[in-house]
Amino acid sequence: MSLESPKEDWFEPPHGAEKIWIGIALAWCLVMFLMMPYWHLFGQQNTSGETFRVSPRDFEERVDEFVEANQVGELNGVPVVEPPPGGDAFLLGRMWEWYPVLKLRAGETYRIHLSALDLQHGFSLQPLNMNFRAIPGYDYVLTMTPQEPGEYTIVCNEFCGVGHHLMVGKLIVE
Amino acid sequence: MNDQEGNNPERPDGEVNKPEGEVAKVKRGLQALAGGWRKCDTTGMPVCLDSQFFIRVNAVFAVIFLLIGGLAAILLALTRWEAFNLLRTDMFYRVLTLHGLNMLIFWILFFEVAILYFTSTTLLNAKLFSRKVGWVSLVLMVVGAVMVNWVIFAGQADVLKTSYLPLLAHPAFYLGIILVAVGTLVAVFNFFATLYTAKRDRTYEGSIPLVTFGAMAAAIIAVVTLLHGAVVMIPTFSYSMGWTGEPDPLWYRLIWWGLGHQSQQVNVAAMVAVWYMIATLSTGAKPINETVCRGAFVLYILFINVASAHHLLVEPGMSSSWKIWNTGYVMYLAVLASMVHGFTVPASVEVAMRSKGHAAGIFGWLKALPWRNPAFSAALLSLIIFGFIGGITGVTLGTQQINIIAHNTLRIPGHFHATVVGGTTLAFMGVAYYVVPLFFRRDFVWRRLARIQPWIFAAGITLMSFGMSFAGSMGVARRTSDIAPAEEAYGAVVHFFLAMVGIGGVLAVLGLLLFVGLVVATVLFGPSNVGRPMKCWGTAVDLGSKGAVRKGKGGSHYTPGTVVLVGIFLTAFVVYYFANWRALADVWPVR
């Protein structure tokens, strides 16, 4: 029994159903393992490995330049910015807003640079439910292809102080 | 009901009480302990009094922290239930910090230290290595935990349990955590020193028992875990004091999760050890194959060490191949270990039940299980909730790409309330139904309530976990006091699921308060069982010769019931896993 020392020669290979279950479980673990490289090669949704170090101030400057060059309007006081299709777009998370509002075209691919200014923030695109982290000091490049046109919401899903729940931004797809 | 009850001594299995064995054991115990011991009135095992003292004190502190965490939990549940939205936003995060630390760190660690002392002394007929070391550990842990609670209440540490930099708490917060970690390491040292002296003094023959082996696996992982804790907390403490510069936030997350995730593996190993222990105490089960069970614990030790990766799947800085390697290869062999335990525990119970004569059909033995024994119900429910909900969701959410549609949503707390609450916490509650009578030497009061307590707690946690998982699938963020500013994005159904979180949460807290009430009332007012065996909770009945006729078939490896159960489990797993890939394929292409 499990509360006492086992008999001297307790070493024995598994038998019967136990042995078969170990085999099946191992095979299933291998399937799960292989699904990841498989999707990496053939799937459409993969997390990016493209990252650059950047100081939060420098990133903020780049965002400002980007906004100045490409602003097309304003939504609730936040600039609406339309990056060139296929080009670079910048998105900054800071207490407690997502800046600016990006206006993208369906079917085009963009390099979205995501970072945070002050604390860690969580980029959560709704109602699609796609989630990425924004960390100060890192420029995270997500190469995304928006699909259906519409107005999307960006929620912050990493705690960033008392205004965290108010940190809700917009993203427009045309 | 089919089980024996009343004043019979707890007789888990014939072998414990073999007369010659017992005499020899007590003799050895006597020599080893040379004073400072008593003979257990129920099992006849020698109990080291130093060890008994520390088991008691650590268990008492564990329950105090569980109570604090539970009171916090009710406030959280009533805040996320939008009908109440009880707490002001700043209070929500303070209470969430309080809940995370008291539950995940203090309740669990204090209880685990009690388990380490128990498995290294009583089960080995050994004496605790050192009372002084026990005191050092206890004082460090208690001072640390009090410090942390104090800064949280003072409003100086609204940083949540992960305290991700650049969020910064008062230095006492980090120092308190460091003290708790060091205190735990000291207890782990006491555990290993006890194993060493027991081996040296030959207090037992052959190998250590399986339950002690499982606890040892937990202790080994705990050392690696707590060292990660030191590596991340010391520079952060120093930064908070203004002595050194700010550690990199990504580095912080990488090492923090070396602490945060591996400590969950400590909890899993301890929980599985408790499953084996309760299976033996309540049904007389023995491991079918010691090699397999021990091998699975070894897999935990070897392959969980880089599991930190699966908290970092959607963040900058790490390459895909690094993420795949660390989640896949390293984690899935630990998953394999859990799947093996998920078979061997019920299979050992099934074999025990069949050999007692409950051999009808595939599931005939289920009826004869000791359903009225709360320790048994707790272990069984723990196994089901951990496996079917916690395990399946955990492996799926921790898949590199699937994490995109789950990260930091309520799906995550939905998952871990099924592992560390429905699994570990419930298993620990179960073992308390033996710890209190055996080490505090009082029989439980309100035994009827005790019998339903695990069911209430399990039902509440399951409901809450489902509510969280569904709300999270619709996008609802975790760690958010109020979703009103974003709610149009989520759709109307989330209100229903958040109400489910609230109702399940309240039910679970009722189960928790009932547990605390039972334990406290028993320790204070329960009838003493000194000089007689503890009042039995009910064990599986042996039909003796009547059933013996039917024993024969397939010998000790005949477990058709368990085979069907794991078949259902695997089917659920495969369906859930691929359904998530399917859902992932619907979102925007990204790379």
Ligand code: HEM
């Ligand atoms: C007794 C019933 C319990 C209830 C009703 C409950 C409820 C909750 C709720 C509502 C949250 C907040 C989720 C969010 O908004 O992100 C939460 C978070 C959490 N709970 Fe529990 N919980 C319970 C027990 C436990 C136990 C026993 C543990 C650990 C052993 C635990 C560990 C945690 C952790 C680690 C968090 C996350 C803290 C954070 O995000 O920093 N809970 N719980």
Ligand SMILES: [Cu+2]
């Ligand atoms: Cu934020």
